[in-house]
Structure formats: C-alpha cells, structure tokens
Amino acid sequence: MAQPKKNSSSPAAQYFAEVLRMLRTKAGLSQTELGERMAYTGAAVSAVETCAKPATDEFIEAAEKALEAGGVIAAAAKYLRLERYPAHFQGFVQLEQEALSVSSYCTQLIDGLVQTEAYARAVLGSAFPPLDEEEINQLTAARMERKALLDRKPACVLSVILEEAALRRRIGGLEVMRAQYACLLACAERPNVVLQVMPMSMAGHAGLQGQMKLIETPENSTLVYMEGNGQSTLVSKPEDVGALARRYAMIRSQALRPEETAVLIEQLAGEL
Known part of the structure; x- marks a missing residue:
C-alpha cells in the first residue's frame, strides 16, 4: 500500500x-x-x-x-x-463560479472562459519558467472546468472585450487558431455572452491602463480583479470599484459592436 x-x-x-x-x-x-x-x-x-x-x-x-x-x-x-489553480488565482475562481455576471477586458490573450482546450494548452506550454507536462495537463483541465458557469442555471452573463492584437497572435499555430476563432463565434451566439473587440485602429482608448475583470456577486455587489506576472489584486473599495466600472463602460463603448466583432473574427479566420 x-x-x-x-x-x-x-x-x-x-x-x-x-x-x-x-x-x-x-x-x-x-x-x-x-x-x-x-x-x-x-x-x-x-x-x-x-x-x-x-x-x-x-x-x-x-x-x-x-x-x-x-x-x-x-x-x-x-x-x-x-488547488489545481495557481495560489494567486484560487480566491478569484470561487468568486467567478458564483458570479451573476463576469465582465472581462483582455489585452494579451483570449479570455480563459472562451478558450479552446488546445489554445489553453498552448498558452500554458509557453509559460516561463517552463511547466512540466503534468502541470500543463492539470492547469488545462482546471481552465476548461471554469467554463461550466456558462451552462449552469441560472447561467452567468459574460461580457468579453478582446484587444484585436490578442486575436491576431497565433497561439499554437494555424489549426489551433482556426478552432479558437470558431469557438469564439459559437460563444458569441449564446444568449448570455456578449463578445466585442477593441480594434487596433482605436489608437487611444480607455483600456490602455491594463486588463481587468468585473465580478457581480450573488449579493449584487461588484468586485474588480486584476492580475499580471503571477500577482493579483482584488478591488472591493466602492469608490475604486466605481472608477474601474466606469472605465470598463467606456472601453465597451469604444469597442466594436458584437455584430462587427463577428465579421472581424470571420475575416481573421479567412486569413489563415
């Protein structure tokens, strides 16, 4: 034994x-x-x-x-x-899984909630210091599990704004990106998902200060989560949350409309 x-x-x-x-x-x-x-x-x-x-x-x-x-x-x-998630991310995952809504603005990569397994694996495989195969498998499975909140009852309402540069970065190669574009288009058809892109033609916009996620809790309060380089910050102070929420609203107003976003993704898929 x-x-x-x-x-x-x-x-x-x-x-x-x-x-x-x-x-x-x-x-x-x-x-x-x-x-x-x-x-x-x-x-x-x-x-x-x-x-x-x-x-x-x-x-x-x-x-x-x-x-x-x-x-x-x-x-x-x-x-x-x-414990399948990095230590700095574990508290956020609990909040995310119970959230009434999640509003995300991503600058470098496609949001984990709308990633394919192959895309997620490619992202994790590029980590430095490098992860071993077991760690990559564990983290990939954990990321896929997070997507369950989109199918639960009541379903979480998800708003995702992606920088166009994140869509153009060919993570994992052409086949991985083809499948990822198809996944994004399928996600955008869900009634509880809104997908937008911040075009590169928008040279100056409210999102240049960095990415963020807004979480609406079951108690109808809002928290803001920000991370980078293995570090994270959870903002709960009402005045700070309010300022970040207003910034997110401005980012959303400056991004492409959902129908325009779908056209752009289809164009990018056609370029592969």
Whole structure:
C-alpha cells in the first residue's frame, strides 16, 4: 500500500482524505471493498486516503456514488479542485463560479472562459519558467472546468472585450487558431455572452491602463480583479470599484459592436 505523505500534502487534500476515510469506515468497508464498488483497486483508495496521489474527478464521482455520501464527498472535493489553480488565482475562481455576471477586458490573450482546450494548452506550454507536462495537463483541465458557469442555471452573463492584437497572435499555430476563432463565434451566439473587440485602429482608448475583470456577486455587489506576472489584486473599495466600472463602460463603448466583432473574427479566420 502507498505510504502517507503528510508533510507534503495540502490541507485540502488531507481534509478530503479524512472525509473519505471516515465515510468508508462508517460504511464498514475495507479499502479493497470500497475499491471494488468503485471499480478501483484497494491500493488506489489507499493512495488517496494517505495523500500519496490526488483524487481525480472520476475517483471523486465513483466514491460519492459508492458510499451514497449525499453530496458530502463532492462538497469536500470542491476545495481540492481549487488547488489545481495557481495560489494567486484560487480566491478569484470561487468568486467567478458564483458570479451573476463576469465582465472581462483582455489585452494579451483570449479570455480563459472562451478558450479552446488546445489554445489553453498552448498558452500554458509557453509559460516561463517552463511547466512540466503534468502541470500543463492539470492547469488545462482546471481552465476548461471554469467554463461550466456558462451552462449552469441560472447561467452567468459574460461580457468579453478582446484587444484585436490578442486575436491576431497565433497561439499554437494555424489549426489551433482556426478552432479558437470558431469557438469564439459559437460563444458569441449564446444568449448570455456578449463578445466585442477593441480594434487596433482605436489608437487611444480607455483600456490602455491594463486588463481587468468585473465580478457581480450573488449579493449584487461588484468586485474588480486584476492580475499580471503571477500577482493579483482584488478591488472591493466602492469608490475604486466605481472608477474601474466606469472605465470598463467606456472601453465597451469604444469597442466594436458584437455584430462587427463577428465579421472581424470571420475575416481573421479567412486569413489563415
């Protein structure tokens, strides 16, 4: 059986392992017996309970069903999943997943909520210092999971403004960008998504001071998130939020209309 790694495992991983172990013990099952119910080996169950290996989404779903946990395992796993994201991003992800609306202005890259998996993988693969393959896989999967907020009920309302330069940067090569353009056009057809582009012809505009995301919380308050170079800032002071919200409104008014944006993306796709 796998040996414990208590010194290196995170608090969330240890908590999840303890919840799994307690529920299994309460059900009167050995690790092998639980594994059989889940279509896993006893060693696999042991590896998760001792924090030797992380629990995959498939493992979590199987454990929830096998133990008839009533959502307890899924609730514990929510915090485990947060650790798939960089530390500076984890708090924002929680806010984003509960948001009534997200309004994003992006300068260098296409927003993660409308990225394809191949585009996301190419972006993460260009990181420096370089990430290993396991890290890239984990971060790519985590980024794709964030997109679930567009399909939840009630769906989050998403407004994305992209700098034209971000669209022209051929991340991952021609095939990746073709698929990414198609993804953007499909996203723009959703009733809860508004996509706009700030054209390069708009030489001076309100967004030159940098990118931002506005989050409308379930309590109908607004927060502003900004990041760069592995650092992040969450703005909550009302007067500062108000100033940034007004700036975003100006950026939106200066950007191309949604229908003009679709035409531009189609043109860019035709150039590939």
